[in-house]
Amino acid sequence: MKHPLLACALAACCAGAGAADCPPYVKHTPGGDYTSAQDREGLSVVEKFHFSRAVETLAQGLTGSLGADISYTLEHFPNHHRALASMAKLGLRLKSAQPPGARYTVSCYFERAIAFAPHDVTARMVYGSYLLSTGQDATALEQLDAASRLAPEQATIQYNLGLMYVKKKEYEKASAHAQKAYALGFPLPGLKNKLKAAGKWKEPPPAPAVAVDAAAAEPEKPPVAPAEPPSGE
Template sequence: MHFNSSHRFVCQLVGLLISLFATVPGHAQTGDSACGSLANGYGPYDYRTDKPKLGIVERYHFTPEVETLIRGSTNVLPGPDLDYTLRASPNHHRALMSMMRYGEKMKSPQPQGTGYSVECYFERAVRFRPDDTIARMLYATFLSKNARTPEAIRQLELATVAAADNGFSHYNIGLVYFDLKKYDKALLQAHKAISLGFPKTDLRDQLQHVGKWAEPSNESTDSANPTANGPTPEASQQ
């Protein structure tokens, strides 16, 4: 998977999120795990629905300089501010992307100034909101970049269940499958998005470019959800 295409996809995805993304409310789980309790002095807040409560966090901790890893806001390094942001909002999509890039920049599974490993922040995000398809897509991207394709696919399968009848989500899940070169799965997601009326054609165009496009049939859209009769995101966090 090419980083530039993945990064461009995430930036576009987050930009569209506010106006297009529809969610099903989830329930925070604050129990302990290997990646720590989700209980926090401020929050935890859902990045999708609690944005007004996150204004102060983004003003003083998740600044543009922190997001782009130029420098920290309360520390020389951005690690402590990324950690604070992701404890206040475990599924903060942009902060998760920055944390992934921070680990890559520092060449460390737990870069300086963070309370957990980079992977733990993704585990905490999907534990906090199992229905957050974008958090799962970002987790899948992290796993793919670390050569853990089967685990990445599992996250995408769970994201597909959570996406339900959201064409926007199925389309973007398809883009991640495409980056994984899982063209058959990307095609199914493209068909599902089309059946739900999602208008963008980039995924179809990319599949056509690599010779993997086929026109949808009733069977292909019905089979786009590989775990429709399996465990829900709430039942399986990873």
């Protein structure tokens, strides 16, 4: 669901924002790359006091407001996937580009995450979802395209890209992503149905037959018992 008022607020915020409003993440202890086993050594301490299940589900904060606790988590682990998702949900729920207690805007947290860990596919996917929810389709497409280049065999990314290209009526691209998503085993038929409704779906060609080696296909013959040597009688 789009939030047009939030999208306008985001645009106004970004127009007047500079680097000082969204400074880059500086690694400190505990903290770092959420996808790094070494950096995650201090994660449990941060989560225990600032990112409990109640915070993640936006039920209540631990040390203050939800925005403050999620912000603290992201200030230590900028690409913490679940914390990014929770911050995005909080912004959407409150229709606010910068929820109360958060040090930065929702978009800033994603920008910091991607700048620090550009390899992080999940962070880009979550950001793309948030951008779509706020009506920023073009920027969302950029993030999903980048995620697709990083993880071309990720079926969910291919599926979501297909949906975006259907929306843009770029059916050739949509079909290509759909074929790849389903070849990778994506289970939902929604994209296929949309392409069918537009008259743009083509069934994938059948898989080529596997050539069978004639020698290998020949049934195994039972072993022949060796002839008995002459007895000399």
